Amino acid sequence: MDATLLTIRPSAPEPIYRQILEQLRRLIAAGQLAPGERLPSVREVAAAHAINPMTVSRAYGLAESEGLLERLRGRGMAVAAQGARTRSQSERLALLEPSLQALARQAQELEMAAEPVLRRLAKLLGE
Amino acid sequence: MSRGVLLGLPWYGLRRSLRVILALVSLAAWAAAFAAVHFSRSRWPDGWLVGAALLALWLALMGLLLSSTLLPALDARRLCLPRLQRVAVRSLLLNGALLLTLTATPLAVFSGHPAPVAEILLMGLAVGVAYGLWPLLWMFPLWLGIPLLQLVASLWHWRLISPLDPRFIEVCLAVVTVAVTVSARNWRRVLRTGPGELKWGMRPIILNFHVSRHALSGTGAALDQQIRVARQVPEWLLPQAAVGEAGPQKMPRALRVMLGGLYLPVTWRSRLRRLSVVGVIFASGTVFLLPLGLHAGWRWSAVRPFVALAFIFGPGMAMAVGTMARSQHLVQRWRRPGGELAVLALLPGLGGRQEQRARLLRLLGEQLRNWHAPLLALAVFAVLWLGAHGAAIGLLLLVLALAPLTEQAVIYSTLGRRLLPAWVCQPLLLLGIATYVGGLNVVALMMMRPGLDAMVPPLVVACAVCYGALLALAVRGQHALRCQAHPYLILE
Amino acid sequence: MSEASSGYLPLLARGLWHSYAQHAALRGVDLQVPQGRVLGLIGRNGAGKSTLIRALLGLLVPNKGYAEVLGEPALQLTDRVKERLAYVPQQPEAFPWLTAEQMLTLLGRFFPHWDAPFAREMLTRWQIPATRPLAKCSPGERQRVELIRGLASRPQVLVLDEPAAALDPVARRDLLREVALRAGEAGCTVLFSTHIVSDLERVASQIALLHEGRVLLHCDLDDTKERYARLWLPPRHTSAAPVAALSRRAQADGSMTLVIERDSHGEWPLAAQLPGARLDTLALEDLFVEIAA
Structure with a gap:
């Protein structure tokens, strides 16, 4: 996945971490991000949109705790294997x-x- | 448009402090002029001429200020208000006419030479206005032109016409015509082009004067203007810094680079350029002396007073100008929140509180010595060589020492953030300048003829007053500086 | 970062008061910026942002109060702190007699972590004439040079006063990216003041709203968006308006708008459930305008 696939609207009333999380949910639920697909690193997302890396990691962290993403040891994040499949x-x-x-x-x-x-x-x- | 506006237009732009100084200067000029005229009746037959010349100079200064009506005229032009533009012209003419009548009438009556007095005063005013509207860059040929004219004049053994000569009116009319034509042409040229498009060198002197007057305060809109002026100055005129190895290992040099102004170490090319300016000034001075020498048939006794004059006033003025320039630069730097001060205050490697302070004071003191000591020595040795006696040398030393002392006092009070309020500073400055210039004059006179020792004591008293004030200022600043966290705090 | 474990706050202000002539610029400001955070200081022109920053860094002596940088009193910083601190003033005018190259070379010699390749690269990237005297550069160019100076010293505390005011959109985005990445990766603490709120929303992790010399609001940026909202009450319910509102404004038709805050359980005040009441989420700029107008 490319970092520019995310759309960030800084002036929206919704916090940026929520914007990222929502988009991840949608992309995964719709199958646009396949299980096992690597996500851009926190740094890549932050640099691409000139946003604070902590915001990105917060979104990733929440997505991980929701079971959408899983942390690969030392190689960033990927879409969790069961993430998309089990969505009713x-x-x-x-x-x-x-x-x-x-x-x-x-x-x-x-x-x-x-x-x-x-x-x-x-x-x-x-x- | 009311009469009040017509009369007041040239003076609105003046700061209150400047108005006070102007009033004082005017008072002094008038008093001196009428005193001179008064003496012309008894002991000093030429006194009325000196008086008239003095007031003509004063009128020239007034004319320079009157030319500032160009500014409202420019604004009017920009805002498309032709009526206001006409008001500016009318205000200039009205104020000029009033000033001239009010000055010429009493002086003419009192002196008993109405025609020549009026002519001299008219010339003064016209030249003043023309000077204000003169493009800055053309000022230099103007300065060089005067001594050259004089050289030509004396080579042809043509002597200036006495004001009592009936032909004097022709000279006067010629000068006034030239001045008025030049003023009108420049006025129209500037209005047509607009000040923004004018190159730095082609801006009238009064516009630049206006800028530098603002620059003194170093705040707000004045800064923008100053920056704009700096951007207009051609690049080759800006000093080229010689940074070299300046850094933590070469701290004094680094500090000099960061302080800028006259402290800035410059490249050889820049230095040559600076020297050449001094050279031109010196050369024009010699050109001044040359015809006098020719006239006197190159007898040493005839030239000697002029050489003495050169060696007293040359270093004296250089010391005064250096003091002024560096003091102003320093105060300006310490006033700007976005300038060098913030960098210096947060720069690592300058040491702790005491070291930081000592380092800066040492450098500024060193620079002060490097500038003043050779000039002081030059003046004293030259005067000694020319055979001055003790009182003259003593007075010269006493007077010249005012310059470094002033600079040191400014350094302490700036770094210690204890500047004097304007109402104390300005009278003190006036006293200082009067003492300095008066003292140098008296020393020069003492070199030319004996028997002037009676003028020494009042000057010594004036010097003592200045010394006292400067010393108090320095001690006050030094004390404040010692209690201060670091020397790079903004003046507020 | 060793600084973090030592427990110093990178920037700390306690009870700062300051006035110029008759005008009080700071009226009791308390502020703390934790390590690695990007604090956006917003306020209208003349709200006291620059004064606060100068007092925080010991560039002026406040009438009252106390400030610290990395655990040292702001007025007596040692080299240990100065090496890690960079400050870019609002209207940079330092060293007009030097060229950008000369200035960066000279100052670089004083900073042990100076990143000379970075400085060179940014000069080219931001198209700054390196050999022209700064006096001859435009305000935007001078601001860029100063930003390069600030960033090239690899500071741990970076203080920028209205950094983006004179930048074009590309340079502005570059700057924000640089600020964001440094904060996120190198643990750099950033304080930057601005009245352009959209800059903040990208990179800031916290915001502080300075209004008439006081900090009216200081919290996480994400929180501000979730914690505050605008409540509109129809005329018949204005008497039920919650007392603890950040701002309240009576409208001409008798209705009322308020900026309200969630309570400690994350609930809106009861007035929000009144019939006819309307609750709007607020973008940062709206919040700023509601409170500071």
Whole structure:
């Protein structure tokens, strides 16, 4: 995996370590990162995005404790063997939860009925 | 536009302290001029001429300040306010006319020579304004031109017309016409080009004067201006540092490089350039002397006073200028939070608190000695050689010692962060300058004719006052410095 | 790093007060920067950032209070500390009579860990005319030279006052990268002041908000984003506004916005659950504006 695959938005309200963690979760859940695939080192990520290495290692550490990543002895991090396989659909749906909540809130603010929103969503997913 | 603005425009930009000095200088010039005119009635027939010349010089200074109306005119131009631009011109003319009438009327009446007095004063004012608007780089040919003119004049045995001569008005008119034409041309040229596009050498003197006046304070916007000026100065005019092996092993040299200014060790090429400037000044001085020598038929007795003058004022002025330059440089460095001070304060290898202080003081003291000792020796030996007697030599030593003493006092009070407030500093500075210049003059006069010993005691008293003040200042600063954590603390 | 085990705080300020003429620049500042952290000091212009930094490094004598660098009193630093400390002032104007090359050569001789190849490489990378007098360089070029000087001494404590103000985006990113990697790998402690918040968000691990001479907020950057939020209360509920808010502002329509903080159990104040109340997460810049405006 290349360090530039991650997108960092420093000014977002979400802390950078969370942004990295979320992206790792998604990439692994979707199978874009295969089990056993090596991750860029903390230094590479930090240098590529000019961010603090401690932030990167914090994200990696959390991902490791979640079982997404595993530490290779002396050779950095890799995607854990069981990481992607065991993800159930409900677990993957949980990853979407924040976005869905935000969507729901915006729809409420716009005083939209559920129907047209769901139709539009279905269309987007169908494409 | 109210009359108040018209009258006040040239003076708004002056700092209060500068206004006070100006008032004092004006008072002194007027008093001296009228005293001279007064004496012309009894013992000194030429006194009125001296008085008129003195006030003409004063008017020239005023004219220089009046030329600063160029600044609002420039702003008006930039902001596209043609009316304000006209106000600037009108203000210049009105102030000039007022100054001239107010000066010429009493002096003309009092002296009994109305026409020549008015002519001399008019010349003074016109030349002052023209000088202020003159491009900086052209100043040098101007300076060289004067002695050359004089040389030509005396070679042709043409003597300056006496102001009492009826033809004097023609000379006066010629000078004023040239001055006014030059001023008008420069004024228009600067307004057309705009100051930003003008090269450093082509900026009028008054603009540069304005910058350096700000530079003294060393804060805020003045800094930006100073940086801008430094960027405009052609690179070959900047000193080239000779860093060499300067470092922890060669600490004095390293400190000199880091202090900069006159302390900076420079390359041979830079040194030659500096020497050549001194050479040009010296050469123009000799050119001044040459016609006088020719005139006197090269008799030693005729030339001797001028040689004495050169050897008293040359080193004397060099000492004073060096003191001023280094003091100002030091104070400026110690005022800038983003400058060398922060580097020096955090530089390893300078030693502990006492060592750091001692090292810096030793270097500054050494530099002071290296500069002043040869000049002092030169002046004293020259005067001895020219046959001065004890009182003259004593006075010379006493007066010249003011320069190094001032520098030492500034060093202590800057490093100890105990500078004098402006209202104490300025009168003291004025007294010091008056004593210094007056003292050198008296010594020079004593070399030329005997019987002036009566002027020594008041000068000694003035010197003593200065010595006392400087000593107090130095002790105060030294004490503060000793209690201070390190010598590189910012002046606030 | 040996420094870490010895238990010294790289930078420490205790009760700093300072005033210029009539204006109080610092009004009781306490600040600690742990080893290996990047502390971003934010504040509006004139909030006292530069004064605080100068007092922290012993460049000025505060009216009251005390500062330490690597365990030594700031006003009496020894060579042991000075060798490991680098400071780049806000508007660098040092040594206008030297060229960049001369300045780096000269100062390099004083620092035992000086990285001359790095200095040379950065001069080229940042396109600085090495043989032109600094007086002739632009403010941006001078700032870059000073940054090179600061970084080339391989400091353990790096203090930068508004370092990115005069840099172009490329040089700015380079600088941030350098700062981030040094902090993360060499254990370098960095304090940098800025009013450009987005610079901080990349590299800072902690932020301190200085407002009118006081530190209003000092915590981990990630925490600030998770711990504070903006609460909007409709007019009918403004009386229920929590007392311990960092800022509160009444709006023209009678509603109220507050910046609130999670309590020790990580819960928002109860007012956030009132009907009609709205809770927004805050980016750092919003937080800064909410508190300092």
